[in-house]
Amino acid sequence: MSEKNKNSTPNVPKFKFNMYWIYGAIFVAIIGISFINEASFSTKKISTNKFFKILESNDVGKILIINKNIAEVYIKKEAETKEKYKQQATSPLFRKGSPLFQYDFGDLQNFENKLNQYRVNKNLDFDVDSDSRGSFFESIIGFLPFILLIAIWIFFMRRMSGGGSGSGGGGQIFNIGKSKAKLFDKDTKVKTTFENVAGLEGAKEEVQEIVDFLKNPGKYTALGGKIPKGALLVGPPGTGKTLLAKAVAGEAEVPFFSLSGSDFVEMFVGVGASRVRDLFKQAAQKSPSIIFIDEIDAIGRARGKNSMTGGNDERENTLNQLLTEMDGFGTDVNVIVLAATNRADVLDSALMRAGRFDRQIYVDLPDIKERKEIFEVHIKPLKLADDVKIEFLAQQTPGFSGADIANMCNEAALIAARGNKKAIHHQDFLDAVDRIVGGLEKKNKVITPKEKKTIAFHEAGHATVSWMLEHAAPLVKVTIVPRGQSLGAAWYLPAERMIVQTEQMLDEMCATLGGRAAEKIIFNKISTGALSDLEKVTKQARAMVTVYGLNEKVGNITYYDSSGNDSFVKPYSENTAKIIDEEISKMIELQYQRAIEILDNNKEKLSTLAELLLEKEVIFKDDLMKIFGKRPFEDELTEIKAEEKVIKQTEDKEDKEDKEFKKDKEDKEVKEVKEDKEDKEDKEDN
Numbered sequence: 001m002s003e004k005n006k007n008s009t010p011n012v013p014k015f016k017f018n019m020y021w022i023y024g025a026i027f028v029a030i031i032g033i034s035f036i037n038e039a040s041f042s043t044k045k046i047s048t049n050k051f052f053k054i055l056e057s058n059d060v061g062k063i064l065i066i067n068k069n070i071a072e073v074y075i076k077k078e079a080e081t082k083e084k085y086k087q088q089a090t091s092p093l094f095r096k097g098s099p100l101f102q103y104d105f106g107d108l109q110n111f112e113n114k115l116n117q118y119r120v121n122k123n124l125d126f127d128v129d130s131d132s133r134g135s136f137f138e139s140i141i142g143f144l145p146f147i148l149l150i151a152i153w154i155f156f157m158r159r160m161s162g163g164g165s166g167s168g169g170g171g172q173i174f175n176i177g178k179s180k181a182k183l184f185d186k187d188t189k190v191k192t193t194f195e196n197v198a199g200l201e202g203a204k205e206e207v208q209e210i211v212d213f214l215k216n217p218g219k220y221t222a223l224g225g226k227i228p229k230g231a232l233l234v235g236p237p238g239t240g241k242t243l244l245a246k247a248v249a250g251e252a253e254v255p256f257f258s259l260s261g262s263d264f265v266e267m268f269v270g271v272g273a274s275r276v277r278d279l280f281k282q283a284a285q286k287s288p289s290i291i292f293i294d295e296i297d298a299i300g301r302a303r304g305k306n307s308m309t310g311g312n313d314e315r316e317n318t319l320n321q322l323l324t325e326m327d328g329f330g331t332d333v334n335v336i337v338l339a340a341t342n343r344a345d346v347l348d349s350a351l352m353r354a355g356r357f358d359r360q361i362y363v364d365l366p367d368i369k370e371r372k373e374i375f376e377v378h379i380k381p382l383k384l385a386d387d388v389k390i391e392f393l394a395q396q397t398p399g400f401s402g403a404d405i406a407n408m409c410n411e412a413a414l415i416a417a418r419g420n421k422k423a424i425h426h427q428d429f430l431d432a433v434d435r436i437v438g439g440l441e442k443k444n445k446v447i448t449p450k451e452k453k454t455i456a457f458h459e460a461g462h463a464t465v466s467w468m469l470e471h472a473a474p475l476v477k478v479t480i481v482p483r484g485q486s487l488g489a490a491w492y493l494p495a496e497r498m499i500v501q502t503e504q505m506l507d508e509m510c511a512t513l514g515g516r517a518a519e520k521i522i523f524n525k526i527s528t529g530a531l532s533d534l535e536k537v538t539k540q541a542r543a544m545v546t547v548y549g550l551n552e553k554v555g556n557i558t559y560y561d562s563s564g565n566d567s568f569v570k571p572y573s574e575n576t577a578k579i580i581d582e583e584i585s586k587m588i589e590l591q592y593q594r595a596i597e598i599l600d601n602n603k604e605k606l607s608t609l610a611e612l613l614l615e616k617e618v619i620f621k622d623d624l625m626k627i628f629g630k631r632p633f634e635d636e637l638t639e640i641k642a643e644e645k646v647i648k649q650t651e652d653k654e655d656k657e658d659k660e661f662k663k664d665k666e667d668k669e670v671k672e673v674k675e676d677k678e679d680k681e682d683k684e685d686n
Contacts, residue, residue, distance in 0.1 A: 043072065043102045044088060051103045052114075058124050059085070063115070064099065065130040068108045072099035183257055183282075192246040198377040199370030199402070200240055206361045207231065207244060210336055211252040214288050217334070227288075228358040229326055230337035232296075234344040235363030238403030241340035244363065245292045248338065255286040261298030264318045272299065272318030280325040280335065288334035296339040302348045319348060326356045365401055368394050374402050378409040385423040393429050396476070398494055408432045434479075437491070447487065453614065454519060455480045455488045458529055460610040461518025462490045462511060464602055465595050467628050471507035474631065479618045487529065502550045509537045510591040510598075517595035518606060537591070541584045551583050602628075 046054070051073070054060060059079035064072040080089040080100075088100055105111040118124060194204055213220055213227055220227075233241040249256040257279060264272040283289045299318045326337055339357065341347065351357065366374055371394040379390070397405060411432035416424040447455070459478050466472040473492035480488040497504070516530040544550040547560045559571045570577070599606055605627050612627070613619055 043099050046073075046101045046103055048103075048105075051101070051105075052118070054101070055115075055118055055124065055126070056122055058122070060124070060126040062127045062129065065108070065111075065128065066133050068130070069104065069106070071103045071105050071111070073101035073103060075100045183255060183286075192243065192250045194247045194251055196377065197240060197243055197247050198373035199366045200244060200363060201370075203233070203244060203361045203363050204247075206359060207248050207338075208251075210290075210338075211248060214252050214254050214290070214334070214336070217288070227334055228336065229355060230339065230357040231359040231361055232344070232352070232357040233338065233340040233361050233363055235342060236365055236401060237342050238401030239363045239365060240402045241342075241363050242294055243402070245294070245338055245340060248290065249292070252290060255283070255289040257283055257289065257291045259293060261293055261295045261300065264299050265315070272314055273321035276318060276321040276325055283335045288336075290336050290338060292338045292340075294340050296351075297341045297343040297346055300339075300341070300347045300351050302346060319351070323348075323350055323356065326351075365399060366405075368398075371397055371400065371405060374405045375409070378406050382409060382413055383423045385425045387426045388424065388429065389426055392426075393433075395493060396430070396433055396491075404436065408436055411435055434491075437489075447482070451487075452480065453610075454523065454527060455529065456610045456613045457518045457522050457606070458515040458527075459488045459490055460606055460613055461514040461516075461595070461599060463514075463609060463624060464606050464628070465514030465517070465598050466490075466492065466511040467624055467631060468598050468602065469507040469511055471501075471504040472511040473508070475621055475624060477618065477620050478613060480613055481617050502544070505540060505544055505550070506587075506591060509540055509588070510595050512537050512540075513588070513592045513595045514599065517592060517599050518610075521596060521599050521603065522607070522610075537588055538584070541587045542580075544587065545580050545583050551587070553583055554579060 051071075054073065054075075059075055059082070060073055061076040061079075062074040064074065066072060075085055075089070079085060085100060112128075115128060119126070194208065197204060210228060210231060217227065233244060235241055245258070249258065259279070264275050279291065283291050299315055299322065301315070301319075303316050303319065337357070344352075344360070352360070372390055375390050375393055379388075397408065400408070408429065409432075412424050412428040415431050415435070416428045419428075421428070459480055463475050463478050466475055473494040475490060476493050477491040478489075482488070512533045513530075515533055516526055519526050519530075545554050547558055549556045549558050554576075561571070572580070608627050609619070609624070612623060616623075
């Protein structure tokens with residue numbers, strides 16, 4: 001067959017044997033036999049005249065009355081050879097001993113009287129008998145309720161056991177305790193590799209070592225090292241924990257079992273523990289191998305806490321079995337367990353100890369450098385315009401996870417397509433950020449001119465105060481277009497700090513209260529529009545007093561418990577609670593008065609900014625520079641950045657020199673070894 005014909009041949013489905021075909025064949029055979037056995041197949045209906053004519057000829061051997069209204073006429077054996085019966089008696093459908101004729105006589109009593117009369121008058125010798133009979137279809141209808149109940153029972157049994165034709169007989173109810181893990185091996189290879197995972201350098205290094213251990217165990221065992229039992233990936237949602245596990249599956253050329261923590265949970269008691277046993281048994285048979293359990297907190301929660309069912313809780317049984325399989329007697333096979341969760345604080349301490357999960361790899365939200373790398377991965381399939389600035393987008397997305405950035409790139413593509421553009425522009429990415437952070441723009445929302453003016457001054461107040469404060473985040477954009485639940489919004493470019501000082505937190509609180517302060521100064525009235533602002537500053541102030549110990553009166557003390565065990569206990573007295581409330585209120589009020597003072601000194605500029613906002617609806621950093629001039633602290637910040645740049649250049653130079661020095665040293669050592677070898681060979685020749 002030619003290649004062309006090969007390609008044009010339709011895909012013919014392969015023949016697959018099914019047990020239900022045998023059941024169908026048996027059912028058809030039963031129906032067929034019943035039809036063949038039916039007397040009506042070979043019996044001919046006759047009229048009254050013909051019946052009595054046959055009766056008079058004394059050819060009738062027996063008359064069988066069926067259900068009191070039909071007479072089946074049996075002809076004597078010697079009469080079957082007569083010409084008038086011969087054709088019907090020799091028919092292939094006729095069976096020996098079957099009635100040849102059928103007569104519908106009507107009233108039974110009249111018919112019996114006529115038969116007796118004919119028998120006496122004509123001296124006939126036929127027999128009369130009666131029988132009660134039902135049809136095959138009537139029998140089927142009688143058994144229909146039982147057939148229906150059996151069918152429903154089979155249906156539910158198949159549903160509970162996970163479907164009909166599961167692999168390895170998975171459709172049977174007896175396989176409910178089998179593991180539901182998906183196996184990825186040389187036949188079903190995962191295409192994700194570490195190259196597809198941007199950022200996460202520390203986490204990649206940790207898991208790469210596990211992959212290397214499985215590929216080259218001799219490198220480690222030669223020094224007496226042991227294979228780690230497990231690694232726990234911990235971090236906020238969307239940071240790439242599952243993606244990292246996929247990369248391990250793609251890189252490690254060993255069998256990889258993947259499943260979720262909820263796959264162990266079932267309505268039947270003991271099923272979870274059975275599935276754990278079966279999973280580790282399968283993994284041990286394919287050793288060395290990796291097991292990946294996503295969302296392990298579904299079964300790994302701390303035992304004995306908030307349990308209403310006592311010690312026989314099904315989840316606890318599953319966890320106990322997992323603990324035994326990970327580090328118990330007989331666990332000397334090369335099976336590594338990878339797990340992922342964003343709730344490490346609720347996991348059982350026995351699960352977290354060394355010897356089970358030897359390594360806890362924290363997968364944090366990406367920093368600015370990692371965000372840039374993630375953007376470069378996700379923009380590869382996109383058609384970009386020349387004005388897209390990846391570095392600026394990385395700066396604009398603090399706190400975004402890898403999943404958020406992927407969503408943002410997709411959202412930008414959708415926005416560009418909505419505008420019938422040939423490529424995705426930089427503004428489309430900025431609009432995508434607005435869409436994700438602020439929500440969908442609501443252009444049809446009805447806002448009165450008075451409300452719009454209040455919103456404009458509120459947002460202008462935020463922008464003004466943040467511009468005038470040293471540690472407040474610099475403004476990027478202000479809008480009074482309603483988005484989501486907010487009537488206006490301001491976007492800032494916060495500095496990514498590892499630690500935050502008291503002055504920085506106070507400046508942020510002051511900038512947050514700038515909206516309400518502007519309403520007070522301009523209208524001498526305040527509105528409900530500052531709800532989210534008040535919520536934010538109250539949380540910040542409470543954290544400063546009770547968590548971080550940044551209040552002088554309360555002192556260097558924290559009431560925060562990272563274990564989460566004090567949720568129902570107040571860790572301080574009533575007197576201390578009163579002091580905490582007073583200090584929080586005082587702190588917020590001081591920053592509010594500070595915001596009023598700043599806006600009072602810049603009232604004209606505030607009004608100019610608000611009027612511009614009412615006119616344009618959206619203003620940017622450049623508009624603020626025209627009104628307020630350069631930020632008072634911009635020069636200082638520029639000097640710090642320049643200093644950091646010089647330090648980085650110096651470090652890069654030193655690293656380069658170190659590398660060159662090491663290379664020269666290695667070359668020198670190689671040269672010396674070579675010379676020694678040549679000298680040795682010369683001596684041997686001599």
